Amino acid sequence: xxxxxxxxxxxxxxxxxxxxxTYELLQKLGCEVHxxxxxTCCGQPMANSGYQYLTKGCDANFIANFAGFDYIVCPSGSxxxxxxxxxxxxxxxxxxxxxxxxxxxxxxxxxxxxxxxxIEGNFPYRVGMHVSCHGQRGLKLSQMTELNxxxxxxxxxxxxxxxxxxxxxxxxxxxxxxxxxxFCVTEEAVSVKMGQDRIKDHENHHVDYITGGDMSCLMxxxxxxxxxxxxxxxxxxxxxxxxxxx
Amino acid sequence: xxxxxxIPHSEAATRFNKDVERVNWHDETLWFVREKRDKSAHQIPxxxxxxxxxxxIKNNVLSNIHDxxxxxxxxxxxxxxxxxxxxxxxxxxxxxHSIMAKHDVKQMVKSKSMLTEECHLxxxxxxxxxxxxxxxxxxxxxxxxxxxxxxxxxxAIHLKKEDVSETFHEHLGTQKGNIDPQYxxxxxxxSLRNTFLTRKVALTGVNFAIAETGEIVVCTNExxxxxxxxxxxxxxxxxxxxKLIPQRKHLGIFLRLLARSATGQPITTFSSHFKKPRDGKExxxxxxxxxxxxxxxxxxxxxxxxxxxxxxxxxxCPVYRRSGGHSYHNAVAGPIGSILAPNLDMSKNADLPxxxxxxxxxxxxxxxxxxxxxxxxKWRQVLVKEGHTPKAKTVAMKTxxxxxxxxxxxxxxxxxGRFVMxxxxxxxxxxxxxxxxxxxxxxxPEESFRExxxxxxxxxxxKDNE
Ligand code: SF4
Numbered sequence: 001x002x003x004x005x006x007x008x009x010x011x012x013x014x015x016x017x018x019x020x021x022t023y024e025l026l027q028k029l030g031c032e033v034h035x036x037x038x039x040t041c042c043g044q045p046m047a048n049s050g051y052q053y054l055t056k057g058c059d060a061n062f063i064a065n066f067a068g069f070d071y072i073v074c075p076s077g078s079x080x081x082x083x084x085x086x087x088x089x090x091x092x093x094x095x096x097x098x099x100x101x102x103x104x105x106x107x108x109x110x111x112x113x114x115x116x117x118x119i120e121g122n123f124p125y126r127v128g129m130h131v132s133c134h135g136q137r138g139l140k141l142s143q144m145t146e147l148n149x150x151x152x153x154x155x156x157x158x159x160x161x162x163x164x165x166x167x168x169x170x171x172x173x174x175x176x177x178x179x180x181x182x183f184c185v186t187e188e189a190v191s192v193k194m195g196q197d198r199i200k201d202h203e204n205h206h207v208d209y210i211t212g213g214d215m216s217c218l219m220x221x222x223x224x225x226x227x228x229x230x231x232x233x234x235x236x237x238x239x240x241x242x243x244x245x246x
Numbered sequence: 247x248x249x250x251x252x253i254p255h256s257e258a259a260t261r262f263n264k265d266v267e268r269v270n271w272h273d274e275t276l277w278f279v280r281e282k283r284d285k286s287a288h289q290i291p292x293x294x295x296x297x298x299x300x301x302x303i304k305n306n307v308l309s310n311i312h313d314x315x316x317x318x319x320x321x322x323x324x325x326x327x328x329x330x331x332x333x334x335x336x337x338x339x340x341x342x343h344s345i346m347a348k349h350d351v352k353q354m355v356k357s358k359s360m361l362t363e364e365c366h367l368x369x370x371x372x373x374x375x376x377x378x379x380x381x382x383x384x385x386x387x388x389x390x391x392x393x394x395x396x397x398x399x400x401x402a403i404h405l406k407k408e409d410v411s412e413t414f415h416e417h418l419g420t421q422k423g424n425i426d427p428q429y430x431x432x433x434x435x436x437s438l439r440n441t442f443l444t445r446k447v448a449l450t451g452v453n454f455a456i457a458e459t460g461e462i463v464v465c466t467n468e469x470x471x472x473x474x475x476x477x478x479x480x481x482x483x484x485x486x487x488x489k490l491i492p493q494r495k496h497l498g499i500f501l502r503l504l505a506r507s508a509t510g511q512p513i514t515t516f517s518s519h520f521k522k523p524r525d526g527k528e529x530x531x532x533x534x535x536x537x538x539x540x541x542x543x544x545x546x547x548x549x550x551x552x553x554x555x556x557x558x559x560x561x562x563c564p565v566y567r568r569s570g571g572h573s574y575h576n577a578v579a580g581p582i583g584s585i586l587a588p589n590l591d592m593s594k595n596a597d598l599p600x601x602x603x604x605x606x607x608x609x610x611x612x613x614x615x616x617x618x619x620x621x622x623x624k625w626r627q628v629l630v631k632e633g634h635t636p637k638a639k640t641v642a643m644k645t646x647x648x649x650x651x652x653x654x655x656x657x658x659x660x661x662x663g664r665f666v667m668x669x670x671x672x673x674x675x676x677x678x679x680x681x682x683x684x685x686x687x688x689x690x691p692e693e694s695f696r697e698x699x700x701x702x703x704x705x706x707x708x709k710d711n712e
Contacts, residue, residue: 009650012695014688019695023703035699038653046650048604050626050635051643057651137606145284146562146610148293172277176564180603185680187601189260192684193269193568194603223685 003031004069006103008079009041011215018215021242022075022106028242029114033073036065044082048181052086059089063096071113072103075238076214077135078181080105084139106238107155107213108141118157121243124164128207129156130198130221131174132214141213145173155213155237162240168205175201179220195224202232210234252575252594255601259569272404273567279400280561282510283611290502300499301615304552307490308542314457314490315533321460322531325522332534335365338484341532342367342449343374345482351376351446357464357471358382359451360398360555361484361534363577378449379441381470383434390417396571398578399508399557404570438470448474452485452531453554454500458493461521462531465504465514472518483520484532487539488551500554503613507556541589546624550585552614559608559618565601574598581608581618588625596634599625657696 003026007019019035026033042062043055062083066072074080083103089096110116135141135155142153159165178184178194185191199221202210210225210232212218218234225232263269287293307314319329332338338361346354354371356362356378368378368389380389384401388394390413395401402410407425414420420433450471454463462483464471475481491500505511523529542548560566560580571579576587576595581602587595599622608618629635649655681687700706 007695009656014691016691016693016695016698020698020702023699027704034705035696035703037696037700040653040656041650043647043650046643046647048623048626049639049643050600050630051640051647052627053631054643054647057647061651061653133603133605133607137610144607144610146607148288148290174607176603176605176607178564178603180605183600183603187256187259187565188680188683189256189263190565190568190601191603193263194564195685197273197568219688220685222688223681226686227684 001031002068002070003033004066004072005033005035006039006042006066006072006074006079006083007035008074008076008215010219011076014219015215015236018075018236018238021236021238022073025106025119025238025242026073029110029116031073031114034069039065042079042082043086044079045181047082047086055086056089059087059096060091062087063089063092063099066099067095069102071109072099073106073109074103075106075236076216077105077132077139077141078214078216081134081138105135105139105141105213107158108139110158110241111154116158118159118161119241119244121162121241122164123162123240123243125208126166126168126206127159127209127211127240128168128170128202128205129153129159130177130202130210130212130214130217132212132217133174133176135213136174142174158241159237162243165240168202168207170201170205172201177217177221179217181216184220191220192224195220199224199228199230199232203230207232211237211240213237253573254597255569255573255575256597258573258575259565259601262570262573263568268406269568271406272570275403276400276561276567279509280558280611283507283558283561284510286506286510286512290506296499296503297613297615300503300554300613301552303491303496303499304614307492308488308548308551311487311490311542314492315487318455318457318460318490319533321458323460325460327460327522327529327531330530330532332532332536334536335534338365338532338534338536339367339370342482342484343371343376345480345530346371346376346447349446349480351480353377353445354379354447354449355441355445355474355478356380356385356449357451357466357474358385358401359449359484360395360577361451361486362449363394365534365536379438379445381438381441381474382466382468383431386434386438387413390414394572394577396579397557397560398555404572442470442473442477445474446478447480447482448478449482449484450475452483452489453504454491454497455485455489455531456492456494456497457490459521461494461519463497463501464518464520465501465516466518467509467511467515469516472516475518475520479526480528480530481520481523482530482532484534487533487535488553504554504556507558507611507613537590541586544589546628547585547589547621549616550582550589550618550621552616553582553586554614556613558611558613562607562611563602564605564607565603569601574601581622582612582616585618585621585625588629592629592632593634596629599623599629 043058046054087096143151177198178191222234330341387402396404411425415422452462453465505514566580576583584598602622604619606619
């Protein structure tokens with residue numbers, strides 16, 4: 001199974017550890033993983049700001065880099081959702097359509113395609129899960145509190161066999177953290193307040209770490225935590241899932 | 247209207263956030279309502295089916311609106327109701343005024359109607375020397391304070407009981423500092439009772455208009471609509487044309503959804519049907535377009551006309567909860583208001599579709615399944631195309647698009663000063679770095695992932711071993 005590793009631009013530049021963990025984890029699970037060097041960004045920051053018409057270059061570049069893989073896997077629900085919903089190319093629309101079906105967020109790829117139920121690991125901490133909106137409500141990685149439907153969570157399920165990990169249940173299970181792409185600066189006051197409130201919920205449950213599937217939300221929360229000089233740390237779920245020594 | 251200066255959402259929200267305690271209180275109160283909604287929705291096993299059914303009924307209505315309107319008008323007239331048509335807000339206001347003038351009445355009692363807010367009826371009538379009293383408690387409070395409502399179901403939700411006590415002390419002469427809700431409500435009720443007894447014209451909104459029977463249904467918790475309408479000689483009911491439902495049997499679906507979505511109640515305390523005037527009395531129905539047919543014609547946004555104004559999308563919206571309804575500078579605030587407002591005036595309301603993180607919670611709570619957050623995304627595309635974005639932002643976005651479409655430039659830019667953090671997410675168009683005001687920047691690592699990969703991946707190692 002040939003996997004194209006899709007590492008969001010800001011993860012590449014600022015959180016290489018998340019990329020490394022994703023890469024190593026997928027290899028451990030038996031995949032042949034490649035990182036196409038020409039990849040840049042999925043174009044979401046522009047599209048969500050209303051400039052979807054400017055993303056044609058990004059789309060073409062994405063297609064050029066990821067054509068030919070069995071699956072495209074990415075440790076960010078938000079970027080995956082963008083590709084799934086908006087990747088188009090007039091010149092090769094069929095290829096684009098195919099790719100929209102082949103792109104997966106890391107945890108859903110592990111549970112749905114690799115059919116792995118849980119992963120062994122070691123992470124002896126109290127952990128709060130920040131459920132990112134695009135992953136959850138867009139990709140349906142877990143059940144949404146608004147709907148009248150049975151509970152499930154692909155990311156949480158994978159954490160069950162991590163030794164020592166104590167997953168807390170938050171008061172507001174799936175409230176948005178306020179990152180929202182360009183929203184975090186154009187609506188700075190509300191964005192920060194939402195982030196602070198999100199952190200408060202985790203604090204009230206005495207977590208050591210906040211984890212999640214989207215580094216962008218975690219980056220926003222981390223920024224606030226550090227400013228508050230909080231001892232709480234953020235960690236991407238790929239890093240926890242990759243916590244067992246090779 | 248376009249020339250009207252409004253404070254952009256982000257700026258108004260920044261002001262609202264200056265008072266942390268108030269923001270917390272606003273957020274928690276509305277979250278409490280959202281949780282009540284969850285509880286009562288989750289008690290109904292067929293909740294999702296109910297939503298789907300309601301959505302489809304409304305789809306049918308919107309697809310055949312012409313026929314249903316004709317049917318409704320004919321049946322209402324058969325019942326002895328006088329039906330008026332208003333193309334826009336101005337015409338709506340004129341019609342209402344002409345009815346008042348015909349009866350030579352200078353006072354009106356009103357029960358919550360967001361449509362009249364949309365049309366700015368109160369101001370219009372005030373200019374004509376007509377006194378309007380809003381009779382629902384929340385509406386009454388904001389009216390005394392000369393403020394617009396901040397929420398379609400909970401109009402005074404931005405106020406604490408201390409604020410209400412102040413207002414009542416000033417206008418109704420209640421004891422200063424007495425914040426007992428019971429006392430305050432009682433005082434308002436006493437003052438309103440007199441109003442009900444003396445007004446000859448009562449105006450109400452409409453929740454549902456049934457084409458099959460020509461009757462209208464008004465849902466309230468305080469019963470003021472009934473008080474007003476029953477005691478007055480003339481009842482004027484104002485409705486946007488999308489309030490139609492085809493048949494009486496459909497009503498149960500909407501009544502079950504409406505109150506649960508709005509407040510978590512199984513049903514509103516009063517669901518009053520008005521079908522024909524009593525002897526010697528009049529019922530007028532004013533059916534208003536005011537931009538609705540334009541919205542109907544915008545394929546991407548027509549779904550927004552399914553809205554039954556339950557307010558659930560506001561209660562769940564994390565942005566609304568932390569910015570307050572007034573920051574949306576539109577009669578209908580929150581997520582759905584941000585879709586409806588640009589339809590009325592794009593340049594004035596261009597900021598609103600951006601006042602969202604697109605988290606999607608609104609779409610999930612909406613009882614008629616409006617794709618709210620997708621429509622907000624679509625409005626952004628329209629507004630940019632129509633030129634309602636600052637020039638600097640467009641220039642920055644274009645630069646970004648060029649860099650991101652070209653891996654070579656991207657890599658050079660990435661290395662030289664981490665282009666990405668400077669430009670994504672959205673640090674464009676900001677002279678000061680808005681990220682840094684209240685957040686630390688991420689630490690810059692020794693190497694990027696791609697640099698690591700070049701050295702350490704299997705491919706790289708295989709090459710080394712060659
Ligand atoms: S859009 Fe949906 S949730 Fe929002 S007020 Fe209308 S019906 Fe209610």
